Amino acid sequence: MPGKIKDILIMPQDYNNQSLKKDMAAGFTIFVMIVPQGMAYAVLAGLPPVMGLYASLLPLILYALFGTSKHLAIGPVAMASILVFSGVSLYADPSTPEYVGLVLLLTVMVGVMQVSLGLLNAAAFVKFISPNVISGFTSAVAIAIGMSQLGQFMGISVGSQTQIIPLLRDVIVHLPQIHIPTLLVGIASLLVLIGGRKAKRNLPVSLIVVVLSIAAVALFRLDNQGVSVVGRVPQGLPAFTIPGFNLADIQVLVPTALTIALIAMMETLAITKTLSDKNDSGINLNKEIRAIGYANIAGPFFSSYAVTGSFSRSAVSYRSGAASQAAMIITAAGVLVTLLFFTSLFYYLPYAVLAAIILVSVSGLINIRSLKDAFRVKPEDGWVWIVTFAATLLVGIQWGLLIGIGFSILLLLRHISRPNIVEIGYEEDTHSYLDLQRFPHAKRVPGTVLVRADTRIHFSNVGYFVKMVEKTIQDRRKTEGGGLKAAIDMSGVNDIDTTGIGALEQIIEMFRRDPGVQVWFVELKGPVRDLLLRAGWQEKYPETIKYQTLEGFLEHERNVPFKPPEEPKQDSWDYMI
Numbered sequence: 001m002p003g004k005i006k007d008i009l010i011m012p013q014d015y016n017n018q019s020l021k022k023d024m025a026a027g028f029t030i031f032v033m034i035v036p037q038g039m040a041y042a043v044l045a046g047l048p049p050v051m052g053l054y055a056s057l058l059p060l061i062l063y064a065l066f067g068t069s070k071h072l073a074i075g076p077v078a079m080a081s082i083l084v085f086s087g088v089s090l091y092a093d094p095s096t097p098e099y100v101g102l103v104l105l106l107t108v109m110v111g112v113m114q115v116s117l118g119l120l121n122a123a124a125f126v127k128f129i130s131p132n133v134i135s136g137f138t139s140a141v142a143i144a145i146g147m148s149q150l151g152q153f154m155g156i157s158v159g160s161q162t163q164i165i166p167l168l169r170d171v172i173v174h175l176p177q178i179h180i181p182t183l184l185v186g187i188a189s190l191l192v193l194i195g196g197r198k199a200k201r202n203l204p205v206s207l208i209v210v211v212l213s214i215a216a217v218a219l220f221r222l223d224n225q226g227v228s229v230v231g232r233v234p235q236g237l238p239a240f241t242i243p244g245f246n247l248a249d250i251q252v253l254v255p256t257a258l259t260i261a262l263i264a265m266m267e268t269l270a271i272t273k274t275l276s277d278k279n280d281s282g283i284n285l286n287k288e289i290r291a292i293g294y295a296n297i298a299g300p301f302f303s304s305y306a307v308t309g310s311f312s313r314s315a316v317s318y319r320s321g322a323a324s325q326a327a328m329i330i331t332a333a334g335v336l337v338t339l340l341f342f343t344s345l346f347y348y349l350p351y352a353v354l355a356a357i358i359l360v361s362v363s364g365l366i367n368i369r370s371l372k373d374a375f376r377v378k379p380e381d382g383w384v385w386i387v388t389f390a391a392t393l394l395v396g397i398q399w400g401l402l403i404g405i406g407f408s409i410l411l412l413l414r415h416i417s418r419p420n421i422v423e424i425g426y427e428e429d430t431h432s433y434l435d436l437q438r439f440p441h442a443k444r445v446p447g448t449v450l451v452r453a454d455t456r457i458h459f460s461n462v463g464y465f466v467k468m469v470e471k472t473i474q475d476r477r478k479t480e481g482g483g484l485k486a487a488i489d490m491s492g493v494n495d496i497d498t499t500g501i502g503a504l505e506q507i508i509e510m511f512r513r514d515p516g517v518q519v520w521f522v523e524l525k526g527p528v529r530d531l532l533l534r535a536g537w538q539e540k541y542p543e544t545i546k547y548q549t550l551e552g553f554l555e556h557e558r559n560v561p562f563k564p565p566e567e568p569k570q571d572s573w574d575y576m577i
Contacts, residue, residue: 016499019323019498026320027330030073032204033336038076039401045081045305046094050228052076053335054238055304060332064325066291068284070274071314071322074292078362082145082259086162086397087256096531104243106299109257111396117265126266132381134266135370136388141397142365150232152185152355155179164393181225186352189213193360206357206378208534210349229352233343238303259398264308265289271309275318280296384408400437419455448485449476454492466503484517487553491523503534508541522547
């Protein structure tokens with residue numbers, strides 16, 4: 001049996017009967033989680049509960065065929081579900097055939113984008129999105145998800161939106177209409193779920209709550225008392241359906257599809273990095289993205305909506321010792337049996353229980369600790385978190401992510417455009433040259449100012465660079481009598497572009513017109529020196545780069561009288577900074 005499985009799936013070379021037993025245990029454990037979670041997340045997405053089971057069937061099989069991680073458990077998740085709802089509900093009423101059709105089209109689009117991102121090796125570019133953006137975004141989305149479930153949880157009517165203010169307004173307005181039996185079912189379910197989580201045992205708490213609630217509703221006929229239940233769940237396999245490909249629909253769904261594809265990619269990469277171990281070295285992150293993309297392209301033809309990696313189920317897969325992707329096949333087999341024989345058992349399942357499952361699931365996404373850590377270490381990062389969080393709640397989920405990314409990029413550009421330029425002095429105890437603002441006991445060299453640049457010099461920061469170098473030299477000149485020698489320490493400059501070379505030449509020419517200052521550039525790194533020589537500095541400014549080291553400059557120039565600069569050369573580069 002293991003040999004036959006290895007012929008189909010990407011399996012470890014040492015796969016054996018023991019490995020198969022581990023996969024069966026992990027697959028079954030994930031199965032008892034994914035059935036209640038899948039139904040709950042489908043409702044969150046504005047879809048019939050059975051579509052959560054459909055999304056837990058074919059996509060899992062396809063991922064097992066193409067994926068590379070033995071621990072990643074894909075399927076319906078809260079984040080993708082709320083993104084589906086927030087994007088598609090703008091154009092169709094939830095649970096209508098038009099809405100379902102748009103969701104299927106959206107899922108195909110997500111899959112195409114994910115495959116494209118994987119082929120473009122986009123996993124390498126995820127690092128350009130700040131972790132504080134992701135943390136602020138997921139925390140806000142978790143709150144939006146929780147607020148959206150209060151209607152089902154309390155038996156009141158809450159509008160179909162994800163912005164916090166309209167949600168709060170609807171909840172407050174309808175508070176007098178709370179349905180007590182529904183609320184009691186929700187609270188009881190919530191307490192059991194929380195208790196099961198704190199017990200830290202591998203109990204299928206969600207499934208237990210589902211079974212107990214179904215039994216309670218059927219026994220006491222709570223549905224006749226106004227407790228809303230799932231009702232008839234279609235039995236059997238999903239029919240083959242071709243999503244409607246309408247150009248106008250595709251155009252309006254592109255932003256939502258791109259958002260889901262990016263978020264799914266980041267979640268998947270985070271899970272695989274967190275759970276991978278030394279025996280999971282064969283993971284290819286771009287293949288992972290493509291595998292999930294294939295699942296999302298094919299799934300909608302069998303009524304599946306967008307799937308991605310699940311943190312909670314992947315963690316269970318890891319703890320259960322899954323040995324390969326065969327665990328996903330076992331999970332899918334369990335879902336298949338459920339669809340064929342047991343869907344009628346879900347008739348009395350209360351929506352309040354599904355809401356409670358969602359509330360507990362998303363509570364772990366709210367990460368206030370990351371905000372505290374960011375403000376403690378670097379307040380700018382904290383503001384990125386807050387701006388993303390606020391924008392997501394107040395403006396909308398899709399715009400919130402874009403605003404957060406945009407704000408973090410603006411701060412990054414601001415940082416790049418304002419490089420660190422400092423005056424340095426000699427520190428005798430460590431025999432090194434240190435920033436005088438941080439180490440005021442370091443000694444200045446009489447008649448000489450030492451300036452250090454800690455930056456890559458390029459077109460976006462040359463204006464600030466020239467300004468700060470000039471200011472540092474002129475400030476020191478005010479305290480010095482007679483001529484001043486200025487050495488600019490370039491040890492922190494790893495690269496320079498043509499505009500940056502022009503900035504250095506501007507500094508040279510600026511002080512050549514000032515008979516009281518001489519300028520040298522020392523500690524030039526090889527690649528930077530090569531660029532300056534290529535720009536003709538050996539002919540134009542040989543004196544300014546003749547010293548390799550700061551020590552060499554000081555040792556020689558200490559005994560050389562100050563000599564006014566030569567007249568400016570006429571063939572220097574003329575750059576506008």
